[in-house]
Amino acid sequence: MEGKNFLRCLFFICSVVLIMLFTAFNFPTPLSDKSELLECATNSAWCTAKNRILRHPHRAPLGHDHTADVPHHPLDPLTIQEMNKVQKVIKSFFGKSVYSVHSLVLEDPEKQVVLKWQKGDPLPPRKASVIARAAGKNYLLTVDVESGEVVEHDTSHISGFPLVTLEDMQNVIFAPLSNAHFNRTILERGVDLNDVACLPFSPGWFGKAEDGRRLVKLECFTMKDTANFYMRPIEGIIVITDLDTSEVVEIIDKGKHIPIPKAAGTDYRLSAENGPVIKLPNPISMEQPNGPNFVVEDEHLVKWANWEFHLRPDPRAGVMISRARVRDPETGELRNVMYQGFSSELFVPYMDPEEAWYFKTYMDAGEYGFGLQALSLDPLNDCPRNAKFMDAIFAASDGTPYVRSNMVCIFERYAGDAAWRHTESPITGKLILEARPKVSLVVRMVASLANYDYIVDWEFHADGLIHVKVSLTGIVIVKGTSYVNMNQVKENEDIYGTLLADNIIGVVHDHYINFYLDMDIDGLDNSFVNVHLQREYTHGTSPRKSYMKVNKTVAKTEKEAQIKLKLYDPSEFHVINPNKKTKVGNPVGYKVVPAGTAASLLDPEDPPQKRSAFTNNQIWVTRYNKSEQWSGGLFAYQSHGEDTIQVWSDRDRPIENKDIVLWYTLGFHHVPCQEDFPIMPTVSSGFDLKPVNFFERNPVLRIAPYVENELPVCKAAASA
């Protein structure tokens, strides 16, 4: 009996230990005050106690305390400690001048240095790239983190301003309410001043009016009775304000006859729903009870299946993927595919030439920061349950670092599709049915540019394919109108959009997202090949009149690689390494596979089109140049368009067998429809980077099929 008691005791102890271990691993660690304070910049105007930690019912626990983070890789983003050092340097650099920091990020070491670096080597000198403004001047500085040495780069030849900071916006959004005329006109429209919310929109650049001073155009809404104030515009009032002084420069007040749309039916929040919630009774979920198959080494190095890449959040680009390499299943070698890839610029022109709308031609990355606007993700609804999250460390406008938690999620996806399959026809007498499941790895962020939400996915497939997908959702920005029915609109009248609801027009617009893709296929020196498909006649040598022939042309210079896609004059577009061939003699390469593309219809000389000239072509290839990262220009805000990819490419540098960068633009025309009201179902499009004679043969030939007894064992939800 003593033995039995001992066993009981042992069992009890083991159970307790197991429960404790389970608790320790599965429950969020209590927040340290420090990480809580760092959640947003405590010294920032917008960082009130209320939004310091954006708490949400489904919110995952915050990541770890980043105060002690150290860099492990030459491309690791600046740590809090490093940013603090840089902040001190900047402070002393500007002395007693008032200054604002618009960007404080790692300055990447030279490519050659990064390529040579191996784990265990000391890191190359850590440097910060700082964009700041002081005394009405843009500064581009390189700060050596250790030595504190500052190098100032001359940018006087580039027009425009750095992106607006969150603090810029916070400072200016109440400016209209300090103006008597504004308040009077608001009251005249029957709106309580307490209900007014004004949002700062970039003014674009159309000539003299936007020269010399940093401006913002505020558009105002009433928040009364809805969280979705975007649907309640106070139409026609634009408050032009100086961003540096918060001074109201001009008020345009045109839409007095336009009623403010009703609040009813505009709120999209679960808590605001009056009707019954729609819920599929039986839950469906992506499950991975043993955990993921990827690791994130040293905070930023992602390793999954045959892929390895460096991942870091960036305030301007959103996420940056660097040194993407894929392991060759034949040789075991880790092969270079892409040195760096990120969303470089966006362009969202609205198609309404009227005074309150013509300027809406946003460049979301350069004007607002695509990453700055990427907020914390909802762990169960933005990403599946098996996702892991990555925090970002960004700098407030005084240079103070803060943590944007859960900005990026990483997850494996299985969506029920096959990586490849074949059944042999019964007539051959062979009984063959081979199919393999497709599992991929997704890196996701969501940027919320005021009303719109952009979901950006980098999806890595085991067969070497990289799929980049952009999904649009969120809220369509609308225009107030006196119309409540299309039968009130005159025959030839253009309302520039669709009547979405009473007094609400969804204005036609485009979305373009330009991607920087520094492909380095098995090395730096690559070529761009136009694999042209064209009709060839047989001239009586065959019963066939015609066939499609492939003609390959290597682009010698940049202008030859300014590509407009043509459905009836098609090509494939390959980036190859002319110095490396497969066993049978094909140059190794990757191709960009466009899909769902739109082309800008604006006049090439229209100022917005000149500024976002990256939409002049769908594909560009430029000579690698460390300073050419932002296709709409370094200082996109109020830029004139003289620092764009069009200008760089028109230099027509040689690109054959050189270090080259591929640029691809995804496009969407959006004619809103009523289904987009009051919040828009997700619309997606994407493109592929696909191996083409990169591998000797199908690289996923040997992946195993699923078998029943290796899959998870699941039961109904705990609450069921």
Next chain:
Amino acid sequence: MEGKNFLRCLFFICSVVLIMLFTAFNFPTPLSDKSELLECATNSAWCTAKNRILRHPHRAPLGHDHTADVPHHPLDPLTIQEMNKVQKVIKSFFGKSVYSVHSLVLEDPEKQVVLKWQKGDPLPPRKASVIARAAGKNYLLTVDVESGEVVEHDTSHISGFPLVTLEDMQNVIFAPLSNAHFNRTILERGVDLNDVACLPFSPGWFGKAEDGRRLVKLECFTMKDTANFYMRPIEGIIVITDLDTSEVVEIIDKGKHIPIPKAAGTDYRLSAENGPVIKLPNPISMEQPNGPNFVVEDEHLVKWANWEFHLRPDPRAGVMISRARVRDPETGELRNVMYQGFSSELFVPYMDPEEAWYFKTYMDAGEYGFGLQALSLDPLNDCPRNAKFMDAIFAASDGTPYVRSNMVCIFERYAGDAAWRHTESPITGKLILEARPKVSLVVRMVASLANYDYIVDWEFHADGLIHVKVSLTGIVIVKGTSYVNMNQVKENEDIYGTLLADNIIGVVHDHYINFYLDMDIDGLDNSFVNVHLQREYTHGTSPRKSYMKVNKTVAKTEKEAQIKLKLYDPSEFHVINPNKKTKVGNPVGYKVVPAGTAASLLDPEDPPQKRSAFTNNQIWVTRYNKSEQWSGGLFAYQSHGEDTIQVWSDRDRPIENKDIVLWYTLGFHHVPCQEDFPIMPTVSSGFDLKPVNFFERNPVLRIAPYVENELPVCKAAASA
């Protein structure tokens, strides 16, 4: 104590009953001999004991015994009993003539009859549509199942032949081996006759040579040392054979100098792999332990979320979706979207004009039967674990019904994406993060056309969108060559493809899949609207030079709806109901959203292009006509191209406010690459049918977010 015993006894009895019920409902019923025999036609030549039931390690249990099936819905496919009746009628119709049945399917009742029918009503008379051949003549018959009445339709004006049956193919594949010349030339190439496999390929139609007799071109391979004989072509030998007599008509024997490619590295089967299998250590799975949220009522009526549609397998089209209706969340009304949708025809032209290749211009639905070639699915690797399966009942060439089990799968998909989401910017001070998971319903079949596999998905989204996706995988058909390295190919020599491995060329080709989409938006009478986006100049009335203006044009006649897509002259394409408007006065509609489209580059007068003239445009709209279903013609095999959608559309019938059919063609150019060897990673493309002002507002506004405690509870695999 007696009470306690009684309770114990009751508990025991209840448990036993529950276990029995559970077993009865969850375990496959034992196979009756009958259903096993019916798995393929026992009287069919290809139905040997070996392939009677294609047993596979992962094979799901067969569905239920279909011998007692009865129809419940006017569109339900013919049952085994009905087919047996029809078979008797056909037998007596042809009397002593030798005949073959090429199609035996339900003849749909008139549309108006189906629309009026409600559950509980008696079914309209059941009729069969039979395509048969006897004494060298095509027959198109309507057979009344009950009365046995036969109506013969005149098809003498249409060229071509019905699709080849599996029995046709089986009868002819050994014909070459009965020819002494063939055997001699095979032996001369060092191939053992026992290793030879010949496959029957449709000859197309190029003029006199293909007139008057039903031909097939056999191409042969050696099966030695590989299951992937497609990679071992005996190049240049084409055996032209009469399909009706199995007589060898002509042997083309050209490629004697071309070696047969090696077997090494060609086998793709798991069992043939020498190297280690690649397996992600931690399984990932789509889990739904409470079962699916859809029901399949009466065998064919699928109900899921707000969708309801009729689903049936079809030997020519694959699957047919009928009466697709969506419930309006505002009114609760079930609204008509699409009366019928299916893949109507395929076109796969190879781009090699040489003698053994020029004719390869396949029309897979009309020549082979896209559904006939859709074999049983692998339950864990073709479809996710939560899938349910549907069997097909098809007819053998003598009219005998057989069961194609697990031909279609139906499953709900959650891939980790959001149906919609929005985070409010922190500058507004509002703490909003709302995101909703996207769950969809997929109907899938896979047709294996000899070497190639086409995965066709109809995906229904809760927001009213239908996404049609076609994925290509399987084996690229290759050409033997003497080359083993590209450096052997002369400067200007065209090898019509890519050298994939030693002695193997992957020949350039296209894939087109044309979809019949009988949209009936809230009723029969619809219009097709070209929503044209065009550049408009402001002529100095705005700081903007230009904007994009929407111009809507209703197509009056069919020719106005022959649409070639243009990137720089874009349109949206709406099918609207001009008789029904939303509250704010927009006509209700759906739009077709093209993606990943390719256009045929063949000369319009080239015979293959005339036969597959559906690829002349990406979009067509025709007046509804019950007999115009197959865009490449009713008798596509060796057709001359006078019964195509081009011909129907050129009649230019009025289509404004009429019952109209939309046709959309998905296209792929395929320049093979080494990654496609020896089996091709899946490549997908698709298009959307998307509600546009169909709903008053976002129809998925009220769907619930995921919450942790409602999701499944999973643990590691049983075998882990």
